[in-house]
Structure formats: structure tokens, C-alpha cells
Amino acid sequence: AQTVTQSQPEMSVQEAETVTLSCTYDTSENNYYLFWYKQPPSRQMILVIRQEAYKQQNATENRFSVNFQKAAKSFSLKISDSQLGDTAMYFCAFDPTGTASKLTFGTGTRLQVTL
Amino acid sequence: DTAVSQTPKYLVTQMGNDKSIKCEQNLGHDTMYWYKQDSKKFLKIMFSYNNKELIINETVPNRFSPKSPDKAHLNLHINSLELGDSAVYFCASSREWRSGSPLHFGNGTRLTVT
Numbered sequence: 543a544q545t546v547t548q549s550q551p552e553m554s555v556q557e558a559e560t561v562t563l564s565c566t567y568d569t570s571e572n573n574y575y576l577f578w579y580k581q582p583p584s585r586q587m588i589l590v591i592r593q594e595a596y597k598q599q600n601a602t603e604n605r606f607s608v609n610f611q612k613a614a615k616s617f618s619l620k621i622s623d624s625q626l627g628d629t630a631m632y633f634c635a636f637d638p639t640g641t642a643s644k645l646t647f648g649t650g651t652r653l654q655v656t657l
Numbered sequence: 658d659t660a661v662s663q664t665p666k667y668l669v670t671q672m673g674n675d676k677s678i679k680c681e682q683n684l685g686h687d688t689m690y691w692y693k694q695d696s697k698k699f700l701k702i703m704f705s706y707n708n709k710e711l712i713i714n715e716t717v718p719n720r721f722s723p724k725s726p727d728k729a730h731l732n733l734h735i736n737s738l739e740l741g742d743s744a745v746y747f748c749a750s751s752r753e754w755r756s757g758s759p760l761h762f763g764n765g766t767r768l769t770v771t
Contacts, residue, residue, distance in 0.1 A: 574757075575757035577759060577760075579760075581698075584764075585745065585764060585765050585767075586762060586763075586764050586765070587700075587747060587749075587760070587762035587765075588762075589759040589760070589761075592757070592759050594757060631698060633700065637757060639755065640754075640755045640756055640757040640758075641688070641705065641707070641712075641754055641755050642688070642690060642702070642705060642749075642751055642758075642760060643702065643705040643712045644702075645702055645760075647699070647700040647701070649697070649698070649699060650698050650699075
């Protein structure tokens with residue numbers, strides 16, 4: 543069974559600073575998909591970034607980037623120039639089939655951005 | 658212009674009742690899902706539905722049943738509600754099957770069973 547571990551239950555960062563959220567996963571698959579989703583207090587789940595395992599290049603979306611280390615099975619999220627609106631729960635997710643039918647979420651990291 | 662909409666947003670009901678949550682997506686996506694988020698924020702898939710193929714998470718009690726009248730709708734029926742069913746239920750959709758397409762989530766339905 544696949545597992546996804548987010549070892550930081552809570553984190554805090556000051557506005558305009560950079561923060562990195564960690565995620566590790568366990569799998570014997572060679573090709574798979576990884577995601578970061580955020581859940582602000584409004585409760586809606588929003589895609590932050592997506593990474594395909596067979597692509598060496600780390601995915602980036604504006605201020606959000608990942609450090610994908612396939613051999614180490616690590617998929618960390620870096621948020622640059624943090625904004626108050628980044629305050630949310632962040633979930634790492636692993637999809638071994640591409641169908642989301644076996645999509646596994648981590649337990650989440652609660653990020654608080656402060657002034 | 659909501660992409661994935663689910664109703665109601667809040668649902669409070671008593672044990673033993675039967676209830677439904679509706680979900681509609683206007684994205685033209687092929688696949689829809691139901692997820693359950695428990696009190697500790699843990700998200701777990703319940704069902705995925707692609708072109709009339711239903712994949713059930715085996716841990717889901719058979720009191721829960723998805724109903725898909727067409728590709729744009731996937732409703733969730735729950736019979737004989739129990740206290741442990743209290744959670745937030747999310748509907749989601751994705752563009753393509755087997756392509757790692759990201760999920761588009763609805764705003765969730767908070768179900769409280771008393």
C-alpha cells in the first residue's frame with residue numbers, strides 16, 4: 543500500500559519570507575503523479591502544483607515550486623514571498639495509476655502566514 | 658460559473674435517516690469522485706466513476722451508494738446514517754482517465770449526524 547507522510551503538522555512563516563513543506567512517500571511504482579493541494583479556511587480544495595514522476599524537471603507555478611527527489615521519494619513544496627492568502631492546510635497527494643482511484647493524501651500541514 | 662458544485666453545503670440529520678448529496682460539474686470532465694474528510698482533516702477516496710465504470714473503495718460501507726444519471730452528475734446516497742458518518746464530503750472531477758489529471762473539488766458538504 544502506498545503511504546504519504548507529511549512530518550510537519552503545523553508551520554508558521556512571516557509575510558514575504560520563504561517556507562518549505564516536506565512530503566515523503568513510499569511506493570514500488572516507477573511512474574506516478576504527485577500533487578500539492580491547499581485547503582484555506584473556506585474549505586475548498588485547490589490544486590497548487592502537479593509533478594509527473596518521469597519528468598526530471600521540478601514543477602513550478604509562480605511562487606510555488608517543488609523539489610522532487612525520486613530516489614529519496616521526497617516531494618517538498620517551497621513557497622516564496624509568502625502572502626497572507628497562503629494561510630491554509632497543505633496536502634501532499636500521491637497517485638500511482640493516474641486515475642485518482644488510488645490517490646492517497648498525506649495528513650496535511652497547517653501553514654500560518656503572519657505579518 | 659461554478660465548476661464543481663455540490664448541495665447542500667451543510668446537512669444536519671438524525672441517526673437512522675437517509676440523505677443525499679448532489680454534485681454537478683460543468684467542466685466536461687469524464688471522471689467524478691467522492692471523498693470523505695474526517696475530523697482530523699484526513700481525506701480518503703470513497704468512489705470514482707468513469708464512463709459508467711464504478712470503482713468502489715472497499716472500506717466504504719454499502720450504506721453509501723453513488724448514483725450517476727449522466728456524466729455531469731454524481732450524487733451520493735447514504736442510508737441509515739450513523740454518528741460516525743459525520744464528516745465533510747467532497748465531490749471532485751478530473752479531465753481524463755489514466756492521465757494524472759488533477760482533481761477539481763467542490764466546496765464540500767458538512768454532514769452532522771446527531
